[in-house]
Amino acid sequence: MNHLKEEELIAYREGVAEQRAAISEHLAACEECREELQRIEAVLAALDTLPVPEPGPDYGRQVWKEIAPRLTHSPGRWWQVWLEPRRLAAAGAVVALIIAAFVAGRFTKRDGTGDNIANKEQVRERILVVAVGEHLGHSERMLIELSNAAPNDPAQKEVNISAEQHRAEDLLQENRLYRQTALQEGDAGLASVLDELERVLLDVAHSPEEVTPAQLEAIQKKIAARGILFKVRVVNKELQQRQEATKPAPAQKDSAKRERNKV
Amino acid sequence: MNRMQPSADSTQAIADSDAIAVERTLAGDRDAYRVLVERHSHNVFRLAYRMTGNRHDAEEVVQEAFLRGYQKLGQFAARANFGTWVYRIAANYAIDRMRQRQKEESRREAPRGEDRDGMENDPLNRVKDEAPTPERLTQSIELRKQMEQALSALSDAERTAFVMRHWEGCGIEEIAEVLKSSSNATKNTVFRAVQKLRRALQPFVETRAEARAMGTES
Numbered sequence: 001m002n003h004l005k006e007e008e009l010i011a012y013r014e015g016v017a018e019q020r021a022a023i024s025e026h027l028a029a030c031e032e033c034r035e036e037l038q039r040i041e042a043v044l045a046a047l048d049t050l051p052v053p054e055p056g057p058d059y060g061r062q063v064w065k066e067i068a069p070r071l072t073h074s075p076g077r078w079w080q081v082w083l084e085p086r087r088l089a090a091a092g093a094v095v096a097l098i099i100a101a102f103v104a105g106r107f108t109k110r111d112g113t114g115d116n117i118a119n120k121e122q123v124r125e126r127i128l129v130v131a132v133g134e135h136l137g138h139s140e141r142m143l144i145e146l147s148n149a150a151p152n153d154p155a156q157k158e159v160n161i162s163a164e165q166h167r168a169e170d171l172l173q174e175n176r177l178y179r180q181t182a183l184q185e186g187d188a189g190l191a192s193v194l195d196e197l198e199r200v201l202l203d204v205a206h207s208p209e210e211v212t213p214a215q216l217e218a219i220q221k222k223i224a225a226r227g228i229l230f231k232v233r234v235v236n237k238e239l240q241q242r243q244e245a246t247k248p249a250p251a252q253k254d255s256a257k258r259e260r261n262k263v
Numbered sequence: 264m265n266r267m268q269p270s271a272d273s274t275q276a277i278a279d280s281d282a283i284a285v286e287r288t289l290a291g292d293r294d295a296y297r298v299l300v301e302r303h304s305h306n307v308f309r310l311a312y313r314m315t316g317n318r319h320d321a322e323e324v325v326q327e328a329f330l331r332g333y334q335k336l337g338q339f340a341a342r343a344n345f346g347t348w349v350y351r352i353a354a355n356y357a358i359d360r361m362r363q364r365q366k367e368e369s370r371r372e373a374p375r376g377e378d379r380d381g382m383e384n385d386p387l388n389r390v391k392d393e394a395p396t397p398e399r400l401t402q403s404i405e406l407r408k409q410m411e412q413a414l415s416a417l418s419d420a421e422r423t424a425f426v427m428r429h430w431e432g433c434g435i436e437e438i439a440e441v442l443k444s445s446s447n448a449t450k451n452t453v454f455r456a457v458q459k460l461r462r463a464l465q466p467f468v469e470t471r472a473e474a475r476a477m478g479t480e481s
Binding site for chain 2: 010040047055061
């Protein structure tokens with residue numbers, strides 16, 4: 001009688017043997033192969049005694065606590081990513097800017113003079129100024145609220161900043177868009193402040209929804225250290241002045257100017 | 264095999280509940296993913312610990328597996344089993360982690376110039392050189408040390424195949440997918456792993472059995 005090979009016995013023991021019935025039949029009749037199988041089983045049984053530490057009943061919760069702050073983007077199916085509200089909002093803002101710029105171009109195109117080209121630029125800039133001003137206002141309000149957030153009760157162990165966090169996520173999308181537009185328009189000063197604001201928004205958006213008072217204080221200190229609130233206010237003020245400056249002159253004055261030019 | 268085998272009904276109920284949690288997560292409910300993390304963390308930890316051999320790396324593997332799972336959830340086939348899927352991600356990451364560890368260790372230690380899969384690194388040869396005295400062999404702690412050494416002397420593929428098959432009861436196809444190998448090659452890897460462990464440990468197991476028979480070991 002040919003004895004079973006070690007390979008066949010291990011495959012049989014580990015449940016991956018192809019000729020399982022034939023091996024069983026052989027083992028029933030062959031004491032030598034049964035003993036060989038027992039020797040293999042003894043080693044495997046010894047290995048089964050190796051302990052695995054018990055991570056504790058709360059382990060699942062601990063894992064969640066560790067990874068939750070790092071789950072920053074919705075997993076979504078690839079096509080759903082484009083249907084997220086904030087992406088739609090950002091895309092909407094781009095479309096609105098394009099349409100506004102197109103309308104501005106159409107509106108000021110009729111004469112084709114140098115004055116009108118300059119006028120077109122002014123209208124386009126005014127649209128950007130209004131949109132960015134509004135964005136900076138929203139960002140400022142969110143940062144003020146976050147800077148003033150505090151535990152309701154001194155014994156409170158965690159403060160929920162999920163509302164600010166979600167607003168920061170939305171503002172982040174808009175901010176990227178305006179920063180790129182400012183760069184394209186050659187407004188390096190505005191682009192630089194938006195870049196700094198983006199870093200702060202990113203920090204807030206990536207913070208946990210619930211933070212300890214110490215973590216909250218650290219975020220507040222970071223906002224204060226960067227002086228971002230002051231910079232945002234200054235830029236917003238400048239934008240308002242620019243908005244005033246780019247307002248179209250009253251029709252009467254315009255016609256008077258034309259009259260002057262005729263002379 | 265040590266993997267707990269729940270009844271077919273409870274397995275189906277968990278799979279159905281997992282499928283709902285996956286759908287809800289994909290619909291934007293991040294907390295639904297928490298259910299999946301809390302439900303499968305223990306199993307993934309056990310696999311990760313057995314593969315990496317230490318708690319610190321195992322915990323890192325668990326976190327990374329669930330993070331990667333979340334990021335790739337859009338690619339998860341609705342009919343698949345989430346537990347099996349995240350298991351596979353964890354096994355893949357554990358292999359990467361083990362390789363990284365080996366590189367770090369080989370940078371620290373003097374190079375041995377031996378192939379992990381080669382005969383020079385055969386656990387039998389290594390263990391023979393380090394064979395302790397019969398008295399020490401009678402101690403379970405010594406056997407445990409030998410077992411840990413024998414396991415760490417396996418190649419990454421052998422250890423993965425052995426852990427997933429012997430301890431976790433995974434199917435050959437599932438292991439083959441992790442190892443990016445064919446079914447037959449995976450069966451061979453399981454065989455090689457058990458053969459190496461046997462060669463390394465049988466003398467110690469037999470000595471302990473003899474000591475027990477003679478009443479010199481408690």
